[in-house]
Amino acid sequence: MSKLFPTQEIGSLKKPADMLKKVKDPNVSDEEKTKIRNDAAILNIKTLEDIGLDIVYDGEVRRVEMYEEPVRYVDGFEFAGRVRSWDNKYYNKARVVGPVAFKQNFHAEEFNFVKENSNRELKVPITGAYTLADWSYDEHYKSKDELVLALAKNVVRPLVKDLVDLGAKIIQIDEPAATTHPAEMDIFRESINESVKGIDAKFVVHACFSGNDYKALAPQMPEIKAQQYTLEFANRDTWNEGLDDDSRKGFQVLKLFKEHGFEGEIGIGVSDVHVNEIESPELIRDRILYAAKALGDPTKIYVNPDCGLRTRTREVSFDKIKSIVKGAELARKAAE
Amino acid sequence: MISSYTFGIYPRSEELIEATRKNTENLASLFQSETDGYISAQKNANLGFVSDPLLKWDDIYRPFSNLESVNLSSLNRIYEMNTFYRILSFDGPDFINGGNNVQSNLDSSLPKNKTVAIPEPFTFAERHTSKAFKTKEEFTINLAKMLRAEIDSLVESGFEIIQLLAPSIAYNKEVDFGVVSDALKVMTDGLKAKTILHTYFGDVSAKIESLLELPVSGLGFDITTTPASSIEKHNFSDKILTVGITNSFNTAIEKPQECINQVDEINAKTKPKESYVSNNFDLEYIPKEFAMDKISVLGEIARGAKDV
Structure with missing residues (x-):
């Protein structure tokens, strides 16, 4: 993108409460439910566009969640039941009981709809093979490595290829499990x-922060065929404005990426998705400017929240995104 | 035949999960009936010792949040699992007076042959924070004092085996076994019950010599992460050995005869003072129907293994 510091969303937004109520109502017809989902997707797309994001999608409004949604449509999986995430929060976990195989492009309808209803650049989020394997019970393959590669070759690659054939230019591979091991x-x-072998598109890898500050990821980054990484930085940064190292603790690891020879783009997380407080545009400006200097090339910096915003209210999420857009504008002016 | 037990938190049923999320009117009775069901399942499987399934516990540390000057803090990942616990912040020294936070959170209908699991102090200190102590060592020792009060209360009420859950000893590359030992001494000195230290979430092959020196009655190993071949290199004639034989991280149900052969082989080579089989870690990482099958299989393995 020719613009400096392009802004983008990571993927998921909290679903509108009235939409959830209606799509769960057995008295609402399937036709009406489709319309309700379409309306919710348009609402998300238009809201993100109106706020001023350069790269958008639909907030994953049609998806159950990032693991259960794809697993429903992949041969070889059977749901086992729910397992605790924390306290009274659970997720549905599946068993791999046979060879995994792609059945159909489960994001095709969603992508076609977003493409028809937006004239911005689109970034399609999909769940990566490693995370699908890590969050499942494997009763079929001899090793985790075997399952991961089977998912990459037989599920994710055909999905990516089909999305690209439909016109997708940017695919974000979500891998929250990657840095946990x-x-x-x-x-x-x-x-x-x-997963991306032989496919011509821009690939973005999204990996969450998990304790070791991406130190295990950094040496791999130049070897991974992704043009961009969208990563978390804000959740361990200070809330002080400023361009000094102490204020920008969360962004120190960018220097490590450079040391390991990574020359691609970084989508820097400038907004913490675990708190309701809204980062000021000035704080976001300073985070962007610091990151641009640390990485050594401002044209390689994209700007986004740390992660998906689905755990925040829609009001908080959109306020955070507004601040991101304003912060990027301030950073562009400062960089001129 | 050898003895057996399970440890840690059990999974809630789908019905109970829904009830906890919606806080339904029948929540309390559901908790009780499901607890009763798990206790019956352990008895029916003829497990040597029966444990509370801890269904009301949000994580293994949560009962200690009731202590003086202890506050709930942020969520943190349980090692490399996709499950999280709440960090406890020990903001003052008053918690040491502790007492019976574990005991008061256990079901009263457990049979006489009962066991319970509590965190081991090094792991506890490593996973939580304190503003009250200057060093991690000081924090660890004071947690041990607090846990000793809990253990005394448990032993007083008839618990014969106390499991000490020590995943950080397995997971962490660097472990100060001096601190681990000092803390365990505080907990076990003069205790009239057996203590078994369970390691999981990491390979302890290189640490077994140090583990054998610790002041506990026995050691428990997760053989999915610490190979049986590593355990077999050591002599357990002065220690109880618990083989964590059923895997709580996979829904595949173990084949009893294969497990019996494996346990017999480990015991033949290690010559333990006493032998037990158990799960490798909390059953809550698999849904209830699989956990029930694994309890049954565990009993079968214990019945089939040769007495030591």
Whole structure:
């Protein structure tokens, strides 16, 4: 993108409460439910466009959540039941009971709809092979590596290829599990490379922060066939404005990426998705400017929240995105 | 035949999950009936010792949030699992007076042959924070004092085996076994019950010599992360050995005869003072129907294994 510091969303937004109520209502017809979902997607797309994001999608409004949605449409999986995330929060976890295989492009309808209803650049989020494997019970393959590669080659690659055939230009591969197992980064790298093999598109990898400050990821980044990483920085940064190292603690690791020879783009997380407080545009400006200097090339910096905003209210989420857009504008002016 | 037990938090049923989310009127009775069901399942499987399924516990540390000057803090990942616990912030020294936070959160209908699991102090200190102590060592020792009060209360009420859950000893590359030992001494000195230290979430092959020196009655191993071949290199004639044989991280149900052969082989080579089988870690990482099957299989393995 020719514009400096383009802004983008990571993927998920909280679903509108009235939409959830209606789509769960057995008295509402399937036709009406489709219309309700379409309306909710348009609401998200238009709101993100009106706020001023450069790259948009539909807030994953049609998806159950990032794991259960794809698993529903992949051969070889059976849901086992719910397992605790924390306290009274649970997620539905599946067993791999046979060879995994792609059945159909489960994001095709969603992508076609977004494409028809937006004239901005689109970034399609999909769940990566490593995370699908890590969050499942494997009763079929001999090893985790084997399952990860089978998912990459037989599920994610056909999905990506089909999305690109439909016109997708940017695909974000979501891999929240990747950094939780520092010893398994080799297979993570292979899974991404196998997922995108032979496909012409821009690939973005989104990985959450998990304790070791991306130190295990950094050496792999130049070897992974992704043009951009969208990563979390804000959740461990200070809320002080400023361009000094102490104020920008959360962004120190960018220097490590550079040391390891990574020359691609970074989508920097400038807004913490775990708190309701809204970062000021000035704070976001300083985070962007610091990151641009640390990475050594401002044209490689994209700006986004740390992660999906689905755990925040819609009001808080949109306020955070507004501040991101304003912060990026301030950073552009400062960089001129 | 050898003895057996399970440890840690059990999974809630789909019905109970829904009830906890909606806080339904029948929530309390559901908790009780499901607890009763799990206790019956352990008895029916002829497990040597029966444990409370801890269904009301949000994580293994949560009962300690009731202590003086202890506050709930942020969520943190349970090692490399996709499950999180709440960090406790020990903001003053008053918690040491502790007492019976574990005991008061256990079901009163447990049979006489009962066991319970509590965190081991090094792991506890490593996973939580304190503003009250200057060093991690000081924090660890004071947690041990608090946990000793809990153990005394548990032993007083008839618990014969106390499991000490020590995943950080397995997971962390660097472990100060001096601190671990000092803290365990505080907890076990003169205690009239057996203590078994369970390691999981990491390979302890290189730490077994140090583990054997610790002042506990026995050691428990997760053989999905610490290979049986590593355990078999050591002599357990002075220690109880618990083989964590059923895997709580996979829904595949173990084949009893294969497990019996494996346990017999480990015991033949290690010559333990006493032998037990257990799960490798909390059953809550698999849904209830699979956990029930694994309890049954665990009993079968214990019945089939040769006495030591």
